[in-house]
Amino acid sequence: MSQARSSTAEDEYNGERHVYEPHRAGLPPLVPYFRELWRRRTFAFELSRTSMHAANTDTVFGQAWLVINPLLLSGVYYILVDIIGGGASKADPGAFFALLTSGLFLYYYITGSMSAGTTAVTQGGRLILNTSFPKMLLTVSTVYTAFRRFLPTLIVYFGIHLITGQKVGFHLLWLIPILIMATMMGLGLANLFATLQVYFRDTASFLPYVIRIWLYLSPVLWTIEMAKERAGKGGQMYQLLLTWSPINPMYGILGAQGEVLVGGTSPSWDLLAYGFGWSALILVAGSLLMMSREREFAVRL
Amino acid sequence: MTSLSQGAAISVKDVHVQYRMNLQKNPTLKNTIVRLGRRERTVRVFEALDGVSFDVPHGKVMGVIGANGAGKSTLMRTVAGILAPSQGRIEVNGRVSTLLALGVGFNSALSGRENVTLGGLAAGLSRAEIKEKYAEISAFAEIEDFMDMPMRTYSSGMYSRLAFAVAVNMDPDILIIDEALSAGDAHFKKKASDKMAELVSKARTMLVVSHALGTIKELCDEAIWLHKGKLIRRGEPDEIIAAYTKFLQVGEDAITLEDF
Numbered sequence A: 001m002s003q004a005r006s007s008t009a010e011d012e013y014n015g016e017r018h019v020y021e022p023h024r025a026g027l028p029p030l031v032p033y034f035r036e037l038w039r040r041r042t043f044a045f046e047l048s049r050t051s052m053h054a055a056n057t058d059t060v061f062g063q064a065w066l067v068i069n070p071l072l073l074s075g076v077y078y079i080l081v082d083i084i085g086g087g088a089s090k091a092d093p094g095a096f097f098a099l100l101t102s103g104l105f106l107y108y109y110i111t112g113s114m115s116a117g118t119t120a121v122t123q124g125g126r127l128i129l130n131t132s133f134p135k136m137l138l139t140v141s142t143v144y145t146a147f148r149r150f151l152p153t154l155i156v157y158f159g160i161h162l163i164t165g166q167k168v169g170f171h172l173l174w175l176i177p178i179l180i181m182a183t184m185m186g187l188g189l190a191n192l193f194a195t196l197q198v199y200f201r202d203t204a205s206f207l208p209y210v211i212r213i214w215l216y217l218s219p220v221l222w223t224i225e226m227a228k229e230r231a232g233k234g235g236q237m238y239q240l241l242l243t244w245s246p247i248n249p250m251y252g253i254l255g256a257q258g259e260v261l262v263g264g265t266s267p268s269w270d271l272l273a274y275g276f277g278w279s280a281l282i283l284v285a286g287s288l289l290m291m292s293r294e295r296e297f298a299v300r301l
Numbered sequence B: 001m002t003s004l005s006q007g008a009a010i011s012v013k014d015v016h017v018q019y020r021m022n023l024q025k026n027p028t029l030k031n032t033i034v035r036l037g038r039r040e041r042t043v044r045v046f047e048a049l050d051g052v053s054f055d056v057p058h059g060k061v062m063g064v065i066g067a068n069g070a071g072k073s074t075l076m077r078t079v080a081g082i083l084a085p086s087q088g089r090i091e092v093n094g095r096v097s098t099l100l101a102l103g104v105g106f107n108s109a110l111s112g113r114e115n116v117t118l119g120g121l122a123a124g125l126s127r128a129e130i131k132e133k134y135a136e137i138s139a140f141a142e143i144e145d146f147m148d149m150p151m152r153t154y155s156s157g158m159y160s161r162l163a164f165a166v167a168v169n170m171d172p173d174i175l176i177i178d179e180a181l182s183a184g185d186a187h188f189k190k191k192a193s194d195k196m197a198e199l200v201s202k203a204r205t206m207l208v209v210s211h212a213l214g215t216i217k218e219l220c221d222e223a224i225w226l227h228k229g230k231l232i233r234r235g236e237p238d239e240i241i242a243a244y245t246k247f248l249q250v251g252e253d254a255i256t257l258e259d260f
């Protein structure tokens, strides 16, 4: 009996038997969905490879540009915040630069996944019209591309880490769960916005504003410590910012990364909890939204 | 599992498909917000398939005919799993390869080779399987020189040659073809119909939509006639074609569809 059942399951795994029915509660059966997603993962990697090739990201200069661009950006923000803005931390400019750079890189990894993912479905038009496959493959592929683009910046960051004399040790291993959370959040946001983009074709054009404002509200250009200090001195804006920060999904992840990389310690539990809670919530919500809607995509494109 | 569905390669039971048409010309967030105040309905529901049931036994070729807008392409896309039925159940036993009206391809900026690979991977083939079939595909389509060029540089005939070559060379158990036999020039048409005959002789299951009634007569073991989302009649191709042709000549008014 159990053997018979496993052979049916295997048939399905090989794509040999398909049943199409209206979805109960709007969702496809989850186990077969993720099994298919896993089975066709090569597609996501190949799509990523092809699009990076098309964008010349796989050449030496393409790689260099991936690094130069965010470095210039962090240079600009450093000048803006530290020199023009009256000095964020006169005490240790090196540490502040390291914090700013690492924060920007991580922030742009997450929002880069989001903005590339937003057009993933609408650009997959023909394929969606002709083939039945889990649409999340398209967003997984763009998040994988974003990760490949993020890696070289991580290496550059470690150069800065060493030059500015930040601590090296086992506490840096905390970076792994932080990156996992960032990836979960990036994929969740990509699923969410890719679905919205199918229904509202101007979603992608709102994103640059969202990304900009969200950056200012997140602890990238300012540090949690600095905000606390200024709030203590009666800075009302900083007080507000700190009170509402836990509902900013980026707060936990970026704060935790700052503590690990520049604080030189393991991250505080509340930041980890916020980071994990938000990235899990966004991943689940974004994915459920996409899965409940994806069979409509073929008609909407 | 019932014995009926076990014997059939494709079993379609009481399938309904609805299109929800958005009447907004430009579905944007801005437009949606701007027109919030106006109580205008912008969504219309259209029943493109209305309780269609049939099954295709293993190794048989089923033809589908019907006027424009009858729901043939909708049926093909639903059986291929691209559209979801709003009611009913479809069971497909075997590996499916589809050749739908829109052809292969995914991104016309990518080369034919990249499109074939990505399309195959998305359809669930392994990299090794695609590699194995690749030479066969480009040779069959006779466009080897163009395989590494972006697909936007292809003529429409080259496009459909490649689409046909991919669909038939993937070794499917079940082939779903929607009006794609007219692909290419006379030479390629001959080649395509030979290939189809070969697949028929290899006892592959097929679901074929064509306005070329001759093709249906030649290839199919059985045929169904769809009209306005309903299955009007099912039977021997000759008989169905005769009824359909008569209907086309006399028109809907003279013949009540209930006669059948």
Ligand SMILES: Nc1ncnc2c1ncn2[C@@H]1O[C@H](COP(=O)(O)OP(=O)(O)OP(=O)(O)O)[C@@H](O)[C@H]1O
Binding pocket: A298, A299, A300, B019, B020, B021, B046, B048, B066, B067, B068, B069, B070, B071, B072, B073, B074, B075
């Ligand atoms: N994406 C869509 N959105 C809304 N309605 C659609 C959509 N696609 C098709 N329809 C409608 O569904 C009906 C059936 O269309 P379908 O494409 O299945 O017809 P068909 O039998 O393939 O016709 P043809 O012979 O012209 O190819 C038509 O009335 C059409 O207007």
Ligand SMILES: [Mg+2]
Binding pocket: B072, B073, B074, B101, B178
């Ligand atoms: Mg059609």
